Amino acid sequence: MSLSKPVTGSLLSAPTVLYMAVFFIVPSLILFAYSFWSAASYQVVPDFVLKNYLGSLTSPLFWKVTFNAISIGLWTATITLILAIPVAYYLVYVARSQTILYLILLTWFSSYLVRIYAWRTLLGTNGVLNTVLLQLGIIDHPVGAFLFSSFAVTITLVHIYLPFCILLVVASLSEIKRDLIDAARDLGTSSIGAFCKVIAPNAANGLIGAFMLTFILVAGDYVTPQMLGGSSGQTTGLLIADQFRKTGNWPLGAAQAFLMFLVSLAIYFALLTAGRMSGLVVHRPRKKKEA
Numbered sequence: 001m002s003l004s005k006p007v008t009g010s011l012l013s014a015p016t017v018l019y020m021a022v023f024f025i026v027p028s029l030i031l032f033a034y035s036f037w038s039a040a041s042y043q044v045v046p047d048f049v050l051k052n053y054l055g056s057l058t059s060p061l062f063w064k065v066t067f068n069a070i071s072i073g074l075w076t077a078t079i080t081l082i083l084a085i086p087v088a089y090y091l092v093y094v095a096r097s098q099t100i101l102y103l104i105l106l107t108w109f110s111s112y113l114v115r116i117y118a119w120r121t122l123l124g125t126n127g128v129l130n131t132v133l134l135q136l137g138i139i140d141h142p143v144g145a146f147l148f149s150s151f152a153v154t155i156t157l158v159h160i161y162l163p164f165c166i167l168l169v170v171a172s173l174s175e176i177k178r179d180l181i182d183a184a185r186d187l188g189t190s191s192i193g194a195f196c197k198v199i200a201p202n203a204a205n206g207l208i209g210a211f212m213l214t215f216i217l218v219a220g221d222y223v224t225p226q227m228l229g230g231s232s233g234q235t236t237g238l239l240i241a242d243q244f245r246k247t248g249n250w251p252l253g254a255a256q257a258f259l260m261f262l263v264s265l266a267i268y269f270a271l272l273t274a275g276r277m278s279g280l281v282v283h284r285p286r287k288k289k290e291a
Contacts, residue, residue, distance in 0.1 A: 031254045031257065031258075032254070032258060034250055034251050034254040035052055035053070035251055035254035035255040035257075035258055036048050036049060036050070036052070036251070036255075037049070037250075037251040038051070038052075038251055039248065039249045039250060039251050039252065042248035044250055044251060052251050052252045052254070052255035052256075053255050053259065055252070056252070056255055056256050056259055057259070061239070062236070062239065062256065062259075064234075065234045065235055065236050065238070065239045066236045066259075066260065066263065068150065068225075068229075068232075068233065068234060068235050068236075069219045069220075069235035069236040069237065069260070070219065070263065070267070071150065072150055072153055072154050072157070072218060072219070072225075072233070072235060073215040073216075073218040073219035074215065074267075075154050076154050076157045076158050076161065076214065076215070076218045077165075077211045077212075077214040077215040077218060078211070079154070079158050080158050080161055080162050080165045080214050081165060081169070081207065081210060081211050081214070083158070083162060083165075084162060084165040084166045084168075084169045084210070085169055085207075087100075087104075087166050087169075088166055088169035088170045088172075088173050089173065089195075089199075091166075091170055092170060092173045092174055093173075093178055093181065101170070104163045104166055104167075105163065105167075107163050108163060112160065112223070113223075115156070115159060115160055116156060116223070116224055116227050116228065119152065119155065119156040119159070119228065120147065120227070120228065123146040123147040123152050123155075123228075124146075124147050125142040125143075125144050125147070126142065127146075127147075129146060130142040130143060130146065147228065147230075148228060148229065148230025148231075148232075148233065149228075149229070149230060149232055149233055150229065150232055150233045152228040152229070152233065153224055153225050153228050153229045153233045153235075156224050156228055157218050157221065157224055160224070161214050161217060161218060164213075164214065164217075165210050165213075165214050168206065168209065168210035168213065169203075169206070169207065169210050171206065172203040172205075172206025172207060172209075172210065173199065173203055173206075175202070175203070175206075176198070176199055176202045176203060180198050180202075181194050181198055181199065184197060184198045201279075204275055208268075208271055208272065208275060211271070212264075212267075212268050212271070215264070215267065216264055219235065219236065219237065219260065219264065220236075220237045220260070221235065221237050222235065222237035222238040222240070222241045225237065225238045226238050226241075236256065236260045237260075239256065240253045240256050240257050240260070241253075243256065
């Protein structure tokens with residue numbers, strides 16, 4: 001007895017759906033319920049209040065760190081995507097071996113903290129960057145602004161998430177046949193024109209997905225801002241982590257997490273709307289199934 005395709009698909013996806021429901025959806029719903037509770041003396045009181053959301057929305061500190069998180073996230077995602085596109089193009093359409101891709105993946109074998117400490121060594125007052133600038137005579141004394149700043153956080157996160165973004169862009173470009181690009185070039189289009197008219201429209205959803213996934217990971221990161229951000233590089237992720245770890249105010253931390261989630265959704269829909277208005281993202285209606 002053979003099973004129909006919908007039944008087979010449901011059975012195959014059931015373990016993943018169950019896993020996501022148990023370990024993601026249910027905890028998220030619990031955290032959402034926590035956001036309406038209150039905390040007193042490190043104890044969570046199960047009541048229904050809006051002060052966590054109202055307090056966050058009227059807090060200058062929350063908006064300051066949220067703006068920092070959005071700024072660092074947008075800059076990091078933009079720079080990462082710009083750097084990832086030419087590398088992914090080379091890997092998909094030019095290179096005949098996967099050696100470069102394997103070398104990129106090797107960077108993930110190094111520890112997250114090791115990479116952060118490496119950038120602290122490079123950007124410190126006695127680090128490599130200041131030493132080189134001093135020897136070249138560009139500066140007279142070490143620049144302390146390189147470290148413990150938004151710049152340090154951004155450049156470190158670009159290094160950390162660039163391999164991840166490259167893989168996403170490679171997967172997106174792999175679906176576009178080389179013949180389409182060659183046809184555009186034969187019709188007189190330049191390399192940039194072929195990218196804008198052929199690659200970008202067909203890979204727009206994948207590129208936006210790579211941008212947003214990088215942005216979400218960066219905006220929610222709290223380890224790098226804690227170690228490299230200083231007072232000017234704090235983000236919402238660090239503020240939320242402090243609510244759970246230091247102050248014990250889980251309801252407030254949960255409310256701020258969901259507010260950041262709404263901010264990320266707003267940025268995604270704004271980016272998608274801008275892409276559709278510019279014609280870069282084309283809405284393709286689903287094909288109706290034949291009877």
